[in-house]
Amino acid sequence: xxxxxxxxxxxxxxxxxxxxxxxxxxxxxxxxxxxxxxxxxxxxxxxxxxxxxxxxxxxxxxxxxxxxxxxxxxxxxxxxxxxxxxxxxxxxxxxxxxxxxxxxxxxxxxxxxxxxxxxxxxxxxxxxxxxxxxxxxxxxxxxxxxxxxxxxxxxxxxxxxxxxxxxxxxxxxxxxxxxxxxxxxxxxxxxxxxxxxxxxxxxxxxxxxxxxxxxxxxxxxxxxxxxxxxxxxxxxxxxxxxxxxxxxxxxxxx
Amino acid sequence: xxxxxxxxxxxxxxxxxxxxxxxxxxxxxxxxxxxxxxxxxxxxxxxxxxxxxxxxxxxxxxxxxxxxxxxxxxxxxxxxxxxxxxxxxxxxxxxxxxxxxxxxxxxxxxxxxxxxxxxxxxxxxxxxxxxxxxxxxxxxxxxxxxxxxxxxxxxxxxxxxxxxxxxxxxxxxxxxxxxxxxxxxxxxxxxxxxxxxxxxxxxxxxxxxxxxxxxxxxxxxxxxxxxxxxxxxxxxxxxxxxxxxxxxxxxxxxxxxxxxxxxxxxxxxxxxxxxxxxxxxxxxxxxxxxxxxxxxxxxxxxxxxxxxxxxxxxxxxxxxxxxxxxxxxxxxxxxxxxxxxxxxxxxxxxxxxxxxxxxxxxxxxxxxxxxxxxxxxxxxxxxxxxxxxxxxxxxxxxxxxxxxxxxxxxxxxxxxxxxxxxxxxxxxxxxxxxxxxxxxxxxxxxxxxxxxxxxxxxxxxxxxxxxxxxxxxxxxxxxxxxxxxxxxxxxxxxxxxxxxxxxxxxxxxxxxxxxxxxxxxxxxxxxxxxxxxxxxxxxxxxxxxxxxxxxxxxxxxxxxxxxxxxxxx
Numbered sequence: 001x002x003x004x005x006x007x008x009x010x011x012x013x014x015x016x017x018x019x020x021x022x023x024x025x026x027x028x029x030x031x032x033x034x035x036x037x038x039x040x041x042x043x044x045x046x047x048x049x050x051x052x053x054x055x056x057x058x059x060x061x062x063x064x065x066x067x068x069x070x071x072x073x074x075x076x077x078x079x080x081x082x083x084x085x086x087x088x089x090x091x092x093x094x095x096x097x098x099x100x101x102x103x104x105x106x107x108x109x110x111x112x113x114x115x116x117x118x119x120x121x122x123x124x125x126x127x128x129x130x131x132x133x134x135x136x137x138x139x140x141x142x143x144x145x146x147x148x149x150x151x152x153x154x155x156x157x158x159x160x161x162x163x164x165x166x167x168x169x170x171x172x173x174x175x176x177x178x179x180x181x182x183x184x185x186x187x188x189x190x191x192x193x194x195x196x197x198x199x200x201x202x203x204x205x206x207x208x209x210x211x212x213x214x215x216x217x218x219x220x221x222x223x224x225x226x227x228x229x230x231x232x233x234x235x236x237x238x239x240x241x242x243x244x245x246x247x248x249x250x251x252x253x254x
Numbered sequence: 255x256x257x258x259x260x261x262x263x264x265x266x267x268x269x270x271x272x273x274x275x276x277x278x279x280x281x282x283x284x285x286x287x288x289x290x291x292x293x294x295x296x297x298x299x300x301x302x303x304x305x306x307x308x309x310x311x312x313x314x315x316x317x318x319x320x321x322x323x324x325x326x327x328x329x330x331x332x333x334x335x336x337x338x339x340x341x342x343x344x345x346x347x348x349x350x351x352x353x354x355x356x357x358x359x360x361x362x363x364x365x366x367x368x369x370x371x372x373x374x375x376x377x378x379x380x381x382x383x384x385x386x387x388x389x390x391x392x393x394x395x396x397x398x399x400x401x402x403x404x405x406x407x408x409x410x411x412x413x414x415x416x417x418x419x420x421x422x423x424x425x426x427x428x429x430x431x432x433x434x435x436x437x438x439x440x441x442x443x444x445x446x447x448x449x450x451x452x453x454x455x456x457x458x459x460x461x462x463x464x465x466x467x468x469x470x471x472x473x474x475x476x477x478x479x480x481x482x483x484x485x486x487x488x489x490x491x492x493x494x495x496x497x498x499x500x501x502x503x504x505x506x507x508x509x510x511x512x513x514x515x516x517x518x519x520x521x522x523x524x525x526x527x528x529x530x531x532x533x534x535x536x537x538x539x540x541x542x543x544x545x546x547x548x549x550x551x552x553x554x555x556x557x558x559x560x561x562x563x564x565x566x567x568x569x570x571x572x573x574x575x576x577x578x579x580x581x582x583x584x585x586x587x588x589x590x591x592x593x594x595x596x597x598x599x600x601x602x603x604x605x606x607x608x609x610x611x612x613x614x615x616x617x618x619x620x621x622x623x624x625x626x627x628x629x630x631x632x633x634x635x636x637x638x639x640x641x642x643x644x645x646x647x648x649x650x651x652x653x654x655x656x657x658x659x660x661x662x663x664x665x666x667x668x669x670x671x672x673x674x675x676x677x678x679x680x681x682x683x684x685x686x687x688x689x690x691x692x693x694x695x696x697x698x699x700x701x702x703x704x705x706x707x708x709x710x711x712x713x714x715x716x717x718x719x720x721x722x723x724x725x726x727x728x729x730x731x732x733x734x735x736x737x738x739x740x741x742x743x744x745x746x747x748x749x750x751x752x753x754x755x756x757x758x759x760x761x762x763x764x765x766x767x768x769x770x771x772x773x774x775x776x777x778x779x780x781x782x783x784x785x786x787x788x789x790x791x792x793x794x795x796x797x798x799x800x801x802x803x804x805x806x807x808x809x810x811x812x813x814x815x816x817x818x819x820x821x822x823x
Contacts, residue, residue: 206642228305231476
């Protein structure tokens, strides 16, 4: 099978997967259930095209736009909807989904951070005071499992609709309830889940694009942050603001 | 069964600044040194792709692996201490060079007042001024410390200019100050117009290419803004793996073993005979006999190793007697954030120790007669460079997420400046360290338990100095200044500072201190405990300059002890 055919098949199979899962019904909601999952291979009208598999007019596939942790498109859709409310697309620039933040979080959950490998996870576990920090026996990927499922349950109970299909203000209301610790979760507080979700969203907007978010360094461009630069010794004394074209870690090896 | 290795003159536990300096100085004198470092070997060659904020700045790649070892924490003695499961309030180091690899390089000398804080405060304000505070003199004066400070500054290539209100210097800094930028100049102008005396922050980032007394060559800083939490790919930061460890190895007398985690000081109650360590990769156990045992790990591990080895008298918070674990201090950090709607600054450029400082409200440089606290702090504007994940400074009324948060965090990334204080921290009877009764590390040893909360002294200092930082910020001309959060209970979660001190404090009397002014243990004359663990309180500056000076003082003592024996003070 040629590479071209492989690409086509993979795109097609994903389209089938989405269609079969029934998620297409709601169309592109709240930043796009489909938009994120199929990522760059998507037209504005929601159709995937082979041409769009070549992102940015270059003959490259954005291979990073693949889930490595989430296996259930409904769960991934909740994540997409939630991060878009935390960092929305607006007149200031792209939102979390345009920046591939859900893929960033997905990849982080699949690795060391998601599994708390460099953290003390021995028991016994007690809730602790407000000043003693994280005391949940759950690893971060489990916190996301529990938290995203709870967003869906809460949404169905309160609005009789899945989270991803709600209006933005309704989604905000739910996220606020989680942030204010008003929702009871199993093994972790809703505030802890919300705080990790918020932090991970911001990380996905501004981490080096090597980690699959901050697509095309668009997060950095909004902040006028030039990313990785070897030296500012010739500009550090400058009285004027310096607009500098950003570089990513990729520039070390290209 | 542990394998017993051939005896050495000195075994050094932890090879960062203090361990590196002592190994270099002892090796130079022909003493045989074994340096045991639990982390990996590393150096400039390993920082090729260092400009990665997520990996180093947020996920803390260079810091301690807490899955193996952490501390437990509670605010007060009636609470159950729980493990610090994730890094937050402070960032413990790990690996060759220790925290000296990823520090910013702010390198001050503690004030003459610090070394004689109790006697000077009582003399000026009376005994009642220190009521409730467990302050004590350090058993050494600034004048005695001066040459050791200079020795460290030469090793670290410190660039600076003498501040009018800081400690008097016998010699100028070995390097000139860092560059003046529009941001540092703005702070200085504002401070001057308020009658203060600003100067450039003394820097461990090289203002010029430099060669130190050990022949180590350091490059000039490039102001790349990836400094604190990162290693320097240029070798332009004062870092023990660049400045002192290569020389130590070149003496031929220093054998540094990585992945060697010391679990016990072996002793007979009066003297140590060596240490036990585990190779953390192969899990093999070794006994390293030595004439002298020198602890140079961080505050927490210096304290913990003594407690688990049952060496020295553990501190009792109910009576204030005993010494190991006594006088844990932190730092108080009032500051002001200003938002400049009409101006854009190159906030993303910088260097770890690029900044400007005033000492007008530090130590006893101002009258405390009518104030509910002693000491104060150095106030600085530090242009270390903003990075986009960590720096989302927004005006107080901004929501924490959503469109308005996005708008403000983007807008003010290059339009917000902040002034900070290194506020002194005074010891009290109930802030201390001991062993946790239930939680264990990866080797089955009890974790260190930290019991700590802010005091009235801390809150008064915070509120008073905070008004000063507001005044300076206001003078800098921002559109608005943020309200400062109240200082309530100490919280182990948000990053504050890695300036922890105490636990094995120095002093003139064996009853109230653990080590003498050569950092030699009163209760075990061939054991030296070096680091900020020796600070009887924490001063109003970053501590590394004083740690470095104490390492040189200890090195002199260790060499003297190797010839003469006995208690040196």
